[in-house]
Amino acid sequence: MRTSATWAAAIGFAVLACVVTAVTPVSNLAYSTNATRMPFDLPMTLGETTTGRTFTAEPTAVRAASSIEAEDGPVEGTFLIVDLVLDGTGVEPSTRLGGIKLELGERTYYPASRIRRTLVDESLRAGLPVAGSIVFELPPDDFRGRARVVLANRLDIRFDDRLVLDVDLDSLEPRPSVVVEPAGWAE
Amino acid sequence: MSAGVPKVRQAFVLAGVTAAAIGVLAWTGWSEYESHSSDAYPRTVERGQTVHDLGAAWGPVELNDVTGLRDPEDPLPKGARAIEAVLPVDPDATHMVCRIGALAETPSRDAVEHRPGARQPRAWSVEFGAGLLDDVERSDSCDGESSDPAELRGVFFVPRDVSDDLVVSVDVTTDAGFETLRFLVSR
Amino acid sequence: MRGLGRGFWIALGVLAAGVILVAGLGGFAPAHRDPVPLASLGPGDVHTNDELSVRILSAEITVDPDLYLEEGEQAVLVQLEVTTHWREPLEASGTLGRSLEFADLPEDGPDSVTRTDGGAAGFLQPELRAPLTLRWDVPAGSIEPGSDLHVTIRDGRLRQLEILGDDWTWVDHRPAAELDVPLADRTGLAEEEDE
Numbered sequence: 001m002r003t004s005a006t007w008a009a010a011i012g013f014a015v016l017a018c019v020v021t022a023v024t025p026v027s028n029l030a031y032s033t034n035a036t037r038m039p040f041d042l043p044m045t046l047g048e049t050t051t052g053r054t055f056t057a058e059p060t061a062v063r064a065a066s067s068i069e070a071e072d073g074p075v076e077g078t079f080l081i082v083d084l085v086l087d088g089t090g091v092e093p094s095t096r097l098g099g100i101k102l103e104l105g106e107r108t109y110y111p112a113s114r115i116r117r118t119l120v121d122e123s124l125r126a127g128l129p130v131a132g133s134i135v136f137e138l139p140p141d142d143f144r145g146r147a148r149v150v151l152a153n154r155l156d157i158r159f160d161d162r163l164v165l166d167v168d169l170d171s172l173e174p175r176p177s178v179v180v181e182p183a184g185w186a187e
Numbered sequence: 188m189s190a191g192v193p194k195v196r197q198a199f200v201l202a203g204v205t206a207a208a209i210g211v212l213a214w215t216g217w218s219e220y221e222s223h224s225s226d227a228y229p230r231t232v233e234r235g236q237t238v239h240d241l242g243a244a245w246g247p248v249e250l251n252d253v254t255g256l257r258d259p260e261d262p263l264p265k266g267a268r269a270i271e272a273v274l275p276v277d278p279d280a281t282h283m284v285c286r287i288g289a290l291a292e293t294p295s296r297d298a299v300e301h302r303p304g305a306r307q308p309r310a311w312s313v314e315f316g317a318g319l320l321d322d323v324e325r326s327d328s329c330d331g332e333s334s335d336p337a338e339l340r341g342v343f344f345v346p347r348d349v350s351d352d353l354v355v356s357v358d359v360t361t362d363a364g365f366e367t368l369r370f371l372v373s374r
Numbered sequence: 375m376r377g378l379g380r381g382f383w384i385a386l387g388v389l390a391a392g393v394i395l396v397a398g399l400g401g402f403a404p405a406h407r408d409p410v411p412l413a414s415l416g417p418g419d420v421h422t423n424d425e426l427s428v429r430i431l432s433a434e435i436t437v438d439p440d441l442y443l444e445e446g447e448q449a450v451l452v453q454l455e456v457t458t459h460w461r462e463p464l465e466a467s468g469t470l471g472r473s474l475e476f477a478d479l480p481e482d483g484p485d486s487v488t489r490t491d492g493g494a495a496g497f498l499q500p501e502l503r504a505p506l507t508l509r510w511d512v513p514a515g516s517i518e519p520g521s522d523l524h525v526t527i528r529d530g531r532l533r534q535l536e537i538l539g540d541d542w543t544w545v546d547h548r549p550a551a552e553l554d555v556p557l558a559d560r561t562g563l564a565e566e567e568d569e
Contacts, residue, residue: 007384072492090309093289107461113496114489126309127346128267139501185264 039157044165049085052161054095055124057151058085059165060131064143065178068115068135075114078140078174082149082165083133084119085186090126097121099152099162102136104169105145112137117182132183144169231354231369241359241366243285244277248355248370253342256319266347269317272355274370276329277336284360286328287313287341288367292350308350317342349374412526413551421551423529425544426464426473426498429455430553435512435519436560443511448561450479450517452508452525453490458498460532460544466495466506472547476510477524478517484508519559527551 044050049058061083067074068081080102088095100120102109111120112135119132134149147169152162232238237246251271254263263269272290289310297305313327319342327341339357355370396402415421420429431453441449458464471483487495490505498504528547 003380004384007388011388075491088309089307090292090311091307093291093310093312107500108463109499109502110463110497112499114491114493116493125311125344127348128264128344137499137502139503142501187264 038159039152039162040160041162041164044151044163046165050163051089052151052163054089054092054153054161055097055151055163056087056089057163059083060085062165062167062172063178064169064172064174065176066174067176067178069177069179070116074177077112077114077137078143079112079115079178080136080138080143080147080149080167080169080172081133081178081180082135082167083131084151085129085131086119086122086124087129087186088124088126095124095153097124097151097153099150099155099157100134101150101155102138103148103150104138104142109136109138111135115180118180119183122183129186130183131181131186133180135180143172143174229356229367229369231371234371234373238368240368241363242279242283242361243359244279245274245357245368246370248272248274248372250353250372250374253317253319256321258318258320261318263344264346268345268347268349269314269319269342270345270349270374271325271340271342272372274339274355274357275336276339278329278331278334280334282331282362284329284331285339286358287339288356288358289313290341290343290345291354291356293352293354293371295350311343311345313341314344317344410550412549415527415551415553417553417555419553421527422459423550424532425460425530426456426458426469428457428473428527430525430555431455432558433523433555434558434560435517437514437562438560441509446514447511448514448517450510450512450523450557452476452484452523452555453505454508455503455505456498457503458500461500462542463497463499464544466498466504469498469544470506470508472530472544473528474508475526475528475549477526479510479512479523484510514561517557519557519561521557522554523557525553525555527553 042050042052044057044059046059046062049056059082061081063081063083065079065081067076068079069075086097097119098121100111111118114137115135117132119130119134122130122132124130136149147167149165149167150162151164153160230238230240232246232248235247237244239245249272251273252268253271254267254269257263257269270290272287274287276285289312291310292308294308295305298307317325319325323340325340325342326337327339329337329339341355351374353372353374355372357368357370359366359368413421415430417430417432420427433450433452435448435450437443437448443449456466456470458469467483467487470487475481486509488507488509489495490507495504495506526549529550530544530547532542533545534542
């Protein structure tokens, strides 16, 4: 081949590669974070227990509140409450859920630290299930659409399970004076 | 093409370099394996036995049911037990650091033979603040400062259906490195 | 053309094309922005940038016993509201430490950042307004009650690596606005002086 044709072909392929990379969704790229982190998403269903590698979870209810009753008075805000029973599987001697989050569209929310004694960071011991809630606070105007609650050992999960629950915020009506029971042994 | 160097000599050099590369890679791989070989064959101590290893005399380990010593205001779930593992240790010298790692079920025969539906063995870690009301000083670790005989004590919360055949694992760090000792024990 | 060879000219052409491309994408623009005069605000005004909106409400210097101050110390409290516009939660005290600068107060940030309505500040969550209180414990007499606390607000820039991952960070916080907040006197010393 003539030298100039070789050059043209080489440059052409390089440009083509850039175009293909640019239009490929990030999650499909071999070297993207999603491909290298590869979490295994296990869907949860209300009333059923889903078993992950290190913990199991049974969502028992999904509620919404415009204020939550706390020890020293009502806490005002727009809240999504997921009531759960959690248990360790015993695969690892100590487990806790360090990676709890809510995904709403492009946004991510962590549990509201204003609400105390929830399941956040609760120790999970195999065979000794705990019951409680996780609570997210959302901007009042954005309490709509489909959200996804994610439970995992860590926020940055690699090649491990995430238990996920889809929530339709449109179907929930925030109520006042909602009680969130402190986390404790399930009975 | 390098003129002047006979092809035979080139071949010898190439063979030598290749052999050296294979040798180095093989040695690196083998020494990597060797340093982890104890992971596959942890040091296990039979029921009721004492052993001298890793710079100390250990055992025999005993299990006590200490559920009755807990604060009745803060009960465990129905059927759950608080089990204390007591392990005497007599270090030969200082600089041996140890800690009780976990209490675990030993795999059932079905699990070892990979029968479907076999229950996987579960493990529990030492409780911080087990809530025992007696005056006994409990320490689950030795800090290597003294070579006096001591008793490692760890309390675990286990469910009613915990297996009778258990193993207490102890993580030991000496100047030579890190090892795990496993003490078989029955309830 | 003669003597240099075709390869030379092709290489030069590719290089020129590259330079034109980079220039077109702004790669040769000066690395530092020209200094912009700071916007001048007052207490209660909202300042908004890409990362967050912040509104300084009030400030006071106090010896309130509920604060458990050490002997000879006073507390400077600043009340503000902050809302992050980013799509991920941001750690509150680190974010405020990068975005707010308080003259005459220790540079490494407040001693504590808490929610004004009680509890830890935790994370700033997307589009959720958080009322926060910043607190510095300072030696008595080092800050004049009733004087103005000069606050500089800095705007950060998002740096993202979308292709190699979804890592992001807010960097390069530069002064964009300033305000003076009078330090309300809750030290009670004025009463003592009259005795």
